[in-house]
Amino acid sequence: MNRRHFLKSGAAGLAVGAVTTKAVNAATASETDGPVSIVPAGKPGGIAIPGGPFRPQRGKSLDGGPGYNDPRNRFDGAMRVGKDISPRYTYKNIPPESAVDFKTFEIDVVLTEHELVKGVKMHALAFNGQVPGPEIRVQEGDWVKVVFTNKTGLMHTIHWHGLFSPYEMDGVPYTTQPPLMPGQQFVYKFRAAPYGTHFYHCHFSTPLHQAQGMHGAFIVESDDDPIRRRFPYTRDYTMVLEAFALDSARQGFNAMLERMKEKMRLMKLNKLTKDTLAVYRNYPELERHIQAGFVPPYSRNRNQGGPVLPNWNFFGINGKCYPATDPLLIKPGEWIRIRLINGGFLEHYMHLHGHDFYQVANDGAPLPEPVRGNTIAVKPGKTADIVVYGNNPGVWTFHDHDTTRVTNNGVYPGGMLTVLEYEGFVGGYGPLTAIDE
Amino acid sequence: MHSKQSLKSSAKYLMSAGAIAAMVYTGPASADTGFMRSVGTSDVTPRVSLMGRGIATLDGSVGKTGAGRTQTDSQIDFSDSFLDGQFDSRLYSGVHGGLLLGLRFPDAGSGVGQVFYHQANVFLQSQHWGLRLGRTSLPNYLIAFPTLRDSDLIAYTQIPNALVNNDASEYAQYGNVVRADYYGFHGRLRLSGFAANQFESSPTGQLVDRFTVNSGGAQARYALVPGERYDSWLRQVGGEVYYQDVRDVPGKRREYSYLASAIINLNRDPSNHWELRLQGVFNQGAGVHSVATVLDQARARSQAYVASIRNVHAPYLVPRLQTALTVAYQRFSGVDASRFSVVPSVTYRVGANMSLVAQYAYTHNQGALQVASNGPGAGLKNNNTVTVGLSYSFGATSNNYFGNRNSLLNVEHGYLP
Numbered sequence: 001m002n003r004r005h006f007l008k009s010g011a012a013g014l015a016v017g018a019v020t021t022k023a024v025n026a027a028t029a030s031e032t033d034g035p036v037s038i039v040p041a042g043k044p045g046g047i048a049i050p051g052g053p054f055r056p057q058r059g060k061s062l063d064g065g066p067g068y069n070d071p072r073n074r075f076d077g078a079m080r081v082g083k084d085i086s087p088r089y090t091y092k093n094i095p096p097e098s099a100v101d102f103k104t105f106e107i108d109v110v111l112t113e114h115e116l117v118k119g120v121k122m123h124a125l126a127f128n129g130q131v132p133g134p135e136i137r138v139q140e141g142d143w144v145k146v147v148f149t150n151k152t153g154l155m156h157t158i159h160w161h162g163l164f165s166p167y168e169m170d171g172v173p174y175t176t177q178p179p180l181m182p183g184q185q186f187v188y189k190f191r192a193a194p195y196g197t198h199f200y201h202c203h204f205s206t207p208l209h210q211a212q213g214m215h216g217a218f219i220v221e222s223d224d225d226p227i228r229r230r231f232p233y234t235r236d237y238t239m240v241l242e243a244f245a246l247d248s249a250r251q252g253f254n255a256m257l258e259r260m261k262e263k264m265r266l267m268k269l270n271k272l273t274k275d276t277l278a279v280y281r282n283y284p285e286l287e288r289h290i291q292a293g294f295v296p297p298y299s300r301n302r303n304q305g306g307p308v309l310p311n312w313n314f315f316g317i318n319g320k321c322y323p324a325t326d327p328l329l330i331k332p333g334e335w336i337r338i339r340l341i342n343g344g345f346l347e348h349y350m351h352l353h354g355h356d357f358y359q360v361a362n363d364g365a366p367l368p369e370p371v372r373g374n375t376i377a378v379k380p381g382k383t384a385d386i387v388v389y390g391n392n393p394g395v396w397t398f399h400d401h402d403t404t405r406v407t408n409n410g411v412y413p414g415g416m417l418t419v420l421e422y423e424g425f426v427g428g429y430g431p432l433t434a435i436d437e
Numbered sequence: 438m439h440s441k442q443s444l445k446s447s448a449k450y451l452m453s454a455g456a457i458a459a460m461v462y463t464g465p466a467s468a469d470t471g472f473m474r475s476v477g478t479s480d481v482t483p484r485v486s487l488m489g490r491g492i493a494t495l496d497g498s499v500g501k502t503g504a505g506r507t508q509t510d511s512q513i514d515f516s517d518s519f520l521d522g523q524f525d526s527r528l529y530s531g532v533h534g535g536l537l538l539g540l541r542f543p544d545a546g547s548g549v550g551q552v553f554y555h556q557a558n559v560f561l562q563s564q565h566w567g568l569r570l571g572r573t574s575l576p577n578y579l580i581a582f583p584t585l586r587d588s589d590l591i592a593y594t595q596i597p598n599a600l601v602n603n604d605a606s607e608y609a610q611y612g613n614v615v616r617a618d619y620y621g622f623h624g625r626l627r628l629s630g631f632a633a634n635q636f637e638s639s640p641t642g643q644l645v646d647r648f649t650v651n652s653g654g655a656q657a658r659y660a661l662v663p664g665e666r667y668d669s670w671l672r673q674v675g676g677e678v679y680y681q682d683v684r685d686v687p688g689k690r691r692e693y694s695y696l697a698s699a700i701i702n703l704n705r706d707p708s709n710h711w712e713l714r715l716q717g718v719f720n721q722g723a724g725v726h727s728v729a730t731v732l733d734q735a736r737a738r739s740q741a742y743v744a745s746i747r748n749v750h751a752p753y754l755v756p757r758l759q760t761a762l763t764v765a766y767q768r769f770s771g772v773d774a775s776r777f778s779v780v781p782s783v784t785y786r787v788g789a790n791m792s793l794v795a796q797y798a799y800t801h802n803q804g805a806l807q808v809a810s811n812g813p814g815a816g817l818k819n820n821n822t823v824t825v826g827l828s829y830s831f832g833a834t835s836n837n838y839f840g841n842r843n844s845l846l847n848v849e850h851g852y853l854p
Contacts, residue, residue: 123853153849250837265705265707
């Protein structure tokens with residue numbers, strides 16, 4: 001999957017998708033099929049849950065979800081042994097692969113070196129070896145299958161941020177699934193909805209894993225794109241905004257790698273316990289273990305303030321720090337769409353020079369009325385779509401207006417800075433690359 | 438003579454004034470004085486690591502001489518407590534460079550003084566090589582044994598210093614060293630070459646001011662990096678050849694010693710870990726057939742063997758209780774002398790950094806060692822020492838802006854200096 005989506009033609013977004021009103025009608029019909037044993041997920045904001053509420057088929061026994069009475073589960077479902085830990089469910093909502101055409105994506109995660117800018121490399125957890133992870137782009141209503149393989153010595157999941165995935169596909173360790181141990185595989189299946197700009201990220205040890213590379217864009221397109229109807233954009237850019245704390249990440253990785261080696265050894269020896277895994281059935285059980293002598297890792301007797309708190313010292317767009325960031329290209333008279341995704345844990349205030357833009361979507365949902373401005377706050381976990389009209393030829397900086405984030409290791413300019421560049425523009429001053437002002 | 442001294446004093450005064458002036462010019466926080474002033478004051482704050490251990494024990498011993506007389510002794514012992522400070526930086530090329538300074542408290546009655554400066558060296562280090570220059574540990578051993586103090590079985594565990602007739606352990610453990618290392622095979626293989634100036638003394642034990650290189654050698658060691666310590670049953674294996682300059686011995690020039698050691702994981706259970714440590718030292722000697730003094734013992738032909746079995750109980754993967762049994766045996770050739778020691782020890786961790794410690798040490802001297810004039814257990818047939826106390830150890834690092842060469846990230850996932 002080519003990460004350099006900047007140069008993709010906008011035509012790709014116009015491809016007819018698999019969503020039809022038929023799918024929506026199917027959802028409506030399933031919700032009225034006789035008495036239900038669980039409360040339906042409902043229709044928040046008038047948006048139908050694709051495929052209807054997630055519930056088991058009548059007459060068929062459940063097989064192997066986390067927490068179920070499956071001999072492959074350990075510690076009340078905190079761990080599942082075997083290579084493929086996907087639930088082999090028989091829920092009505094997930095059709096067999098023989099019945100529908102699943103859009104299949106093979107994603108793995110490795111621990112590798114990543115160059116932020118020439119002269120600065122860091123260790124990163126990288127989906128398919130890249131930071132951010134590969135962009136997944138599907139049509140609304142498509143059935144999506146992601147085969148996720150853990151090729152690191154740490155534990156992971158994938159959470160589909162903003163997507164209406166079924167409960168067991170949500171990717172939250174110890175809540176919806178056991179995490180993937182080293183070498184394990186999990187198959188995520190869900191129907192792509194709702195339309196809009198979303199993303200995916202690891203939800204295990206999230207402060208470290210997500211920040212340090214395990215995030216990527218998930219775009220759900222529609223053949224009836226309401227935003228393109230109003231703003232006929234011809235280019236579609238994705239900008240994943242990131243913050244990196246290299247020193248705390250390095251220490252965190254080293255500590256985790258060592259601890260995971262110990263846990264894997266204990267697992268091989270059948271000596272892994274709830275206390276060494278630090279996962280309990282519920283809070284009262286944790287309380288009982290503490291009363292029995294277990295000193296929890298957050299206790300100040302064991303840990304005075306965390307191994308180290310993040311000191312964010314590098315800031316990136318799509319895995320790169322200025323001057324290694326890619327420009328956004330535009331032509332006079334052209335509309336372009338820019339999908340801003342905050343894949344990190346700081347708030348960023350993206351400011352575009354020389355233009356106003358329109359915010360047209362918030363967390364993927366089209367705004368009833370676009371909001372005009374030149375600076376937009378993108379908080380952690382949020383996405384914001386803006387459209388820009390090419391009416392002012394030049395080379396225009398587009399950057400975080402908290403300019404402490406426009407730095408590399410405290411040196412300005414750097415970090416979260418790119419440019420909107422008019423193709424073929426020749427001006428009175430030719431832009432240069434400055435790295436120390 | 439008087440005018441020369443005056444000039445010397447004046448010159449010293451001027452130099453001091455100049456140094457002070459330079460420091461005022463460049464700013465109080467800068468050490469940039471003298472020749473490098475012209476390239477600016479772009480100092481990088483170093484990574485600072487403070488490491489230390491305080492061990493304080495009540496020691497009581499009962500020994501018997503060869504004649505059957507009983508000797509008793511007791512003391513409050515805080516020897517081997519130390520404080521080290523390391524300051525290092527990542528250099529322009531990505532190599533790491535730094536400084537290690539340290540002091541420790543020597544054995545009571547050793548005559549070394551109140552404090553001994555055991556580390557004062559400067560080093561460079563990269564993924565595949567290292568260089569260290571200055572005062573540091575002599576490379577005359579390959580593994581440490583789980584006794585409460587490093588020097589508890591020093592007669593067996595280290596190649597003895599054949600140049601000093603003083604049983605202060607510091608003179609056997611430390612010296613001025615230049616050492617070069619090569620690291621390979623994912624940091625597990627280390628090949629070292631070194632030259633050293635060991636402490637020298639007169640036959641009466643007074644240190645002499647001679648600072649030339651008087652020893653050297655080479656080591657080869659294979660060891661799992663600390664994060665991989667449970668990955669294999671073979672945790673460490675190594676060998677060494679070591680020479681000492683013994684020109685004062687008639688007809689002799691050098692004394693060679695050979696060392697081999699291993700650490701074996703008896704199991705690979707991080708919550709209840711058993712390991713075996715083994716070391717053998719073969720000392721070729723310098724043709725001396727006496728063990729009357731520590732100098733004679735170091736210059737006599739001898740073989741020493743040490744073995745320890747150690748268990749670390751770590752519920753919740755936090756080390757809580759360490760128990761160890763160490764046995765050691767040494768015999769001398771050409772003289773009727775041998776000795777052995779048995780040392781069980783217990784360390785119970787009462788919380789972060791802090792432990793209760795206890796140890797029993799039994800030593801039996803055979804033959805001429807029963808009438809030795811200095812050294813461990815000198816003049817005794819056997820000795821029993823009970824030690825109980827407290828230990829506090831810590832390591833704290835600030836400005837930790839680069840990783841260690843042998844970290845798991847750097848060893849297994851690509852080296853980033």
